Amino acid sequence: MGSEIYKRNTVNEPVILVENISKYFGSKKILSNINFIVNTGEIFSLIGPNGAGKTTTMRIILGLLTPSSGQVRVFGANSSNSKSFLKNVSAVLEKDVLWEKFTGLENISIASYIWGLDKKLAIKTANEYAELFKLDSAFKYPVYSYSKGMRRKLSIIMSLIRNPDLLILDEPNSGLDPESRIDIRETLLLFKNNGKTVFVTSHDLEEIQKISDQIAIINKGKIVLLDKTQAIIDTGMFKIIVGIGKKPDFSEIATFLKENNIPYKIEGDALTLEVKGGEETIQKITKGIVEKGYPLKEVKEKEESLESMYMKMVKEEEGEQQK
Amino acid sequence: MIKRIVGYNLYLALKSQLAWIEFAIMNGITLLTFNTMIGDATQSASNNGFMLLQLRVLFQTMGAVLPISILGFFLEFSLQEFLINEKMLGRFEFLMANGTSLNDLWIGTALSIFIMNLITLLSMYILIIIIMLVSAKTLPYNSYFLVLWFVIYPLLNFCLSFLLSALGFIIKRGKVLLGLLMAFTLLFFFVGTYFTRHIVPNKIGPDGNVISSYTIGIFVLIIILLTVAILLLRKKITLDSTTLSIPD
Numbered sequence: 001m002g003s004e005i006y007k008r009n010t011v012n013e014p015v016i017l018v019e020n021i022s023k024y025f026g027s028k029k030i031l032s033n034i035n036f037i038v039n040t041g042e043i044f045s046l047i048g049p050n051g052a053g054k055t056t057t058m059r060i061i062l063g064l065l066t067p068s069s070g071q072v073r074v075f076g077a078n079s080s081n082s083k084s085f086l087k088n089v090s091a092v093l094e095k096d097v098l099w100e101k102f103t104g105l106e107n108i109s110i111a112s113y114i115w116g117l118d119k120k121l122a123i124k125t126a127n128e129y130a131e132l133f134k135l136d137s138a139f140k141y142p143v144y145s146y147s148k149g150m151r152r153k154l155s156i157i158m159s160l161i162r163n164p165d166l167l168i169l170d171e172p173n174s175g176l177d178p179e180s181r182i183d184i185r186e187t188l189l190l191f192k193n194n195g196k197t198v199f200v201t202s203h204d205l206e207e208i209q210k211i212s213d214q215i216a217i218i219n220k221g222k223i224v225l226l227d228k229t230q231a232i233i234d235t236g237m238f239k240i241i242v243g244i245g246k247k248p249d250f251s252e253i254a255t256f257l258k259e260n261n262i263p264y265k266i267e268g269d270a271l272t273l274e275v276k277g278g279e280e281t282i283q284k285i286t287k288g289i290v291e292k293g294y295p296l297k298e299v300k301e302k303e304e305s306l307e308s309m310y311m312k313m314v315k316e317e318e319g320e321q322q323k
Numbered sequence: 324m325i326k327r328i329v330g331y332n333l334y335l336a337l338k339s340q341l342a343w344i345e346f347a348i349m350n351g352i353t354l355l356t357f358n359t360m361i362g363d364a365t366q367s368a369s370n371n372g373f374m375l376l377q378l379r380v381l382f383q384t385m386g387a388v389l390p391i392s393i394l395g396f397f398l399e400f401s402l403q404e405f406l407i408n409e410k411m412l413g414r415f416e417f418l419m420a421n422g423t424s425l426n427d428l429w430i431g432t433a434l435s436i437f438i439m440n441l442i443t444l445l446s447m448y449i450l451i452i453i454i455m456l457v458s459a460k461t462l463p464y465n466s467y468f469l470v471l472w473f474v475i476y477p478l479l480n481f482c483l484s485f486l487l488s489a490l491g492f493i494i495k496r497g498k499v500l501l502g503l504l505m506a507f508t509l510l511f512f513f514v515g516t517y518f519t520r521h522i523v524p525n526k527i528g529p530d531g532n533v534i535s536s537y538t539i540g541i542f543v544l545i546i547i548l549l550t551v552a553i554l555l556l557r558k559k560i561t562l563d564s565t566t567l568s569i570p571d
Contacts, residue, residue: 025567059566083422086421089422090421093417097412101338110331114328159421
């Protein structure tokens with residue numbers, strides 16, 4: 001599945017091109033023939049269990065590690081040979097790297113000094129993002145008094161003052177409360193809507209599903225699934241319960257379901273059907289049911305589709321390895 | 324970028340209470356040592372000539388041993404502040420992931436350590452000169468002593484800063500490096516002091532000069548060896564070795 005996407009997207013100039021990379025630590029293979037492409041203006045998420053190779057992949061993209069074979073090109077530059085691409089890239093690592101004794105604003109000043117940015121402009125940009133993150137009032141307090149969520153937000157603001165075209169985040173939602181997650185989600189979507197690109201590694205499947213355009217699942221150093229988010233969601237299973245309403249029986253709807261090859265079950269005055277598909281498919285079916293005069297009692301997604309797909313892919317891979 | 328890394332490190336040191344305490348302790352030790360030394364020399368001397376000879380011997384031996392021992396202690400501090408802690412906090416990875424090259428980071432860190440130590444060394448020299456001029460009314464140096472203070476020690480500081488930084492970039496357990504450095508410094512301090520008290524006084528010529536071309540020669544050899552070690556270690560500082568040696 002991964003290679004199909006890989007071939008499909010090569011028409012446009014990619015922001016990140018990961019081509020057949022493998023990585024060994026000593027004799028241990030950490031990554032095995034990883035391929036994917038991240039296009040301009042999309043949010044690409046790399047998900048997988050602990051030790052799957054997410055951080056190693058991210059480090060290779062950032063040029064912090066060199067691949068044992070294959071290559072990574074970021075904005076057209078080979079990340080192992082040239083670091084020029086990093087001027088367009090900001091990275092927020094899993095650990096928040098902040099200066100504890102200094103205030104939020106002083107942290108921004110220090111970072112802008114190291115990166116050689118215009119201090120006034122950096123502070124202005126930081127204040128704008130801080131307002132968005134509801135962190136502006138905390139800017140005057142030392143960082144040691146910040147909560148985990150506030151630290152995370154400050155780290156993201158610090159990376160955004162560089163006005164990057166590509167933002168790379170390692171576990172941005174780790175340990176955050178729902179409000180902070182929403183703030184981060186909104187900021188990333190805003191960033192994306194400005195034509196910028198985001199690469200995220202995460203465990204937070206719910207958030208990933210909400211923000212990503214493309215998702216790759218990595219397990220034991222291999223990409224086991226790579227697809228558009230919508231395509232993954234479309235594999236979800238929906239349960240629809242239909243009431244009898246004013247109709248004498250379910251014969252009319254049964255014909256409609258049979259014509260569309262949709263299996264169903266009748267129990268008393270309720271007809272239950274389980275359908276695999278995306279929002280579009282479900283809308284088509286429910287519209288057909290309602291048009292026939294049957295009331296919908298319940299329409300619900302049986303499982304979190306990304307979660308079920310994730311579990312399925314990870315378990316399948318483990319099963320294959322056990323064989 | 325190197326300039327900005329040095330500037331950033333020195334700014335943090337300036338704001339660090341610990342740096343100021345360490346700086347005060349180092350200069351305090353210098354003050355105490357030289358004051359006691361001058362007091363002992365003036366009290367025990369039977370005549371002015373012998374007193375001047377004693378002062379020359381003590382000044383040149385302690386003036387040689389103390390700066391290098393204090394350099395060791397201060398290296399321990401600056402290495403911890405600028406390298407080990409920064410690396411453990413993930414700041415090296417953060418800086419490298421955001422556009423700082425590995426080479427700039429290494430050179431910037433080593434230069435920060437060198438400059439901090441050089442400031443301490445110079446402040447110690449100034450303090451020693453003032454104490455000698457005020458309490459002993461003499462400054463019994465020779466040309467070799469000046470070479471030792473103003474050429475050899477800064478060079479030694481430079482080499483040690485780069486060598487220890489290189490090691491710090493490569494090894495995962497930075498605390499081991501600090502432990503070894505402390506052990507070597509203490510060893511040097513005690514051996515140096517023993518040498519000063521028991522061996523040097525019996526070997527001094529009639530002029531009382533302790534620092535000779537022989538001393539300079541030994542230090543030059545040490546500097547050459549350290550430079551070779553730096554050049555060899557430099558090849559080991561790679562993106563992989565640095566990134567993978569960052570503690571989890």
